[in-house]
Amino acid sequence: MRRISVLKPVLVSNKERAGENRKFFDRMNSLVINIISSPGAGKTSFIERIVKNFKDKYRILVIEGDIKGQIDSDRLAKSKVDVIQINTLTECHLDAFMTAQALPKIKKKYDLILVENVGNLVCPAEFEIGEDFKLAILSTPEGDDKPLKYPLLFHLAKVIVINKSDLLPYVNFDFAKAKTGIKRENPKSIVYEVSAKTGSGFENFFKFLEKELGAKKKNKS
Amino acid sequence: MRRISVLKPVLVSNKERAGENRKFFDRMNSLVINIISSPGAGKTSFIERIVKNFKDKYRILVIEGDIKGQIDSDRLAKSKVDVIQINTLTECHLDAFMTAQALPKIKKKYDLILVENVGNLVCPAEFEIGEDFKLAILSTPEGDDKPLKYPLLFHLAKVIVINKSDLLPYVNFDFAKAKTGIKRENPKSIVYEVSAKTGSGFENFFKFLEKELGAKKKNKS
Numbered sequence: 001m002r003r004i005s006v007l008k009p010v011l012v013s014n015k016e017r018a019g020e021n022r023k024f025f026d027r028m029n030s031l032v033i034n035i036i037s038s039p040g041a042g043k044t045s046f047i048e049r050i051v052k053n054f055k056d057k058y059r060i061l062v063i064e065g066d067i068k069g070q071i072d073s074d075r076l077a078k079s080k081v082d083v084i085q086i087n088t089l090t091e092c093h094l095d096a097f098m099t100a101q102a103l104p105k106i107k108k109k110y111d112l113i114l115v116e117n118v119g120n121l122v123c124p125a126e127f128e129i130g131e132d133f134k135l136a137i138l139s140t141p142e143g144d145d146k147p148l149k150y151p152l153l154f155h156l157a158k159v160i161v162i163n164k165s166d167l168l169p170y171v172n173f174d175f176a177k178a179k180t181g182i183k184r185e186n187p188k189s190i191v192y193e194v195s196a197k198t199g200s201g202f203e204n205f206f207k208f209l210e211k212e213l214g215a216k217k218k219n220k221s
Numbered sequence: 222m223r224r225i226s227v228l229k230p231v232l233v234s235n236k237e238r239a240g241e242n243r244k245f246f247d248r249m250n251s252l253v254i255n256i257i258s259s260p261g262a263g264k265t266s267f268i269e270r271i272v273k274n275f276k277d278k279y280r281i282l283v284i285e286g287d288i289k290g291q292i293d294s295d296r297l298a299k300s301k302v303d304v305i306q307i308n309t310l311t312e313c314h315l316d317a318f319m320t321a322q323a324l325p326k327i328k329k330k331y332d333l334i335l336v337e338n339v340g341n342l343v344c345p346a347e348f349e350i351g352e353d354f355k356l357a358i359l360s361t362p363e364g365d366d367k368p369l370k371y372p373l374l375f376h377l378a379k380v381i382v383i384n385k386s387d388l389l390p391y392v393n394f395d396f397a398k399a400k401t402g403i404k405r406e407n408p409k410s411i412v413y414e415v416s417a418k419t420g421s422g423f424e425n426f427f428k429f430l431e432k433e434l435g436a437k438k439k440n441k442s
Contacts, residue, residue, distance in 0.1 A: 038261065038342075039342045039363050039364075040360075040362060040363025040364045040367060041363075066370060067343065067371060067372070067373075068369070068370065069369055069370060071366050092313070092344050118343070119259070119342065119371070120313075120341060121259075121340065122288065122313035122341050122344070123341075123344065139362065141261060141360065141385065142259075142260055142262075143260075145292050146261060148292065149287060149289065149292060149340070150260060150288060150340070151288070152288075164362065166391070167362065167388065170391055
């Protein structure tokens, strides 16, 4: 309760800083995606799939947000993609100020910047970082009721990826029910069902991403 | 960064309020467990197993923390257990003040109070609510690296439950590696491996809980 009076000005000032970050990314002509999910929903595997598919055609950077350590950065290094690690330490999300600290480390132009936020379905949604859009990942073992229980992220995300479709035979997850919940929170959202483990279901998402990359380039040229 | 100067006094004042809550629970002779995990790790199913096993012998109350809605309360009502719902709205965790709001609704004595915190592996760990101990649930699809990536909860929890053992054949989860990570953060923690879905692995946990319930009664009589 008492934190709200403090949090509001913080969010306003975060929004301003996010605007500055966005200008920086726009000058570089970079499409920036803020990827948010629970811990272990498959953010890193999802990014690995994007890198594998697009790295020969587009210049890609991953900004890796973790409370502590660099387990995912080490993983992604194997994909031969550029990675900048941000450790948030006491904070449960990336905000625009932490993201700004990464900007001086960006030494060349990238077409695509994938930001892997801290694993948390709640707090990261509140903080813009200068992204073009948010992409939420929901994994099937988490359950089809999550869009109704954690509405803010599903309300704000342009794209919602349902991951771990390979586990569907072993978990109680009703895709139609999840999609109804998502559409209730966010009728305009685009929903994809994939397995980052097996690679299935990515064709349509890759088409979408290719189009977004093209649109971003066109806007700025 | 700028939030730290605010957060510290909030945490101090939360700790004081948690002490008051604890006195209230102690007067009732209630064992209070603060159950924390990612969204969809199986908190509600885990609670259902406890209720099923102990409800004829002990008086049980569930305090249900959710940002919005009462999906889990409705589920638990089917187990014929008393439930108090707290909606945290803008907050990503339960704190001692929100928990205090539930106290006037507690109209009889309970032996066991199970608090299902908001699904979030990060923030709830920071806020004492007056519990006897924290119990963390980690589910196998989340991955065995989570104790190192989200260390605070695993550092503070007395009991760590690895849930969804039924999915082990289908996910990359190394129980030994997870346990090594947990023990590095918290050598004294007690670790159980269960499937709340099938019910397997609960025998040892139930023995532990029975002992804790007995000790609590003994302390206060």
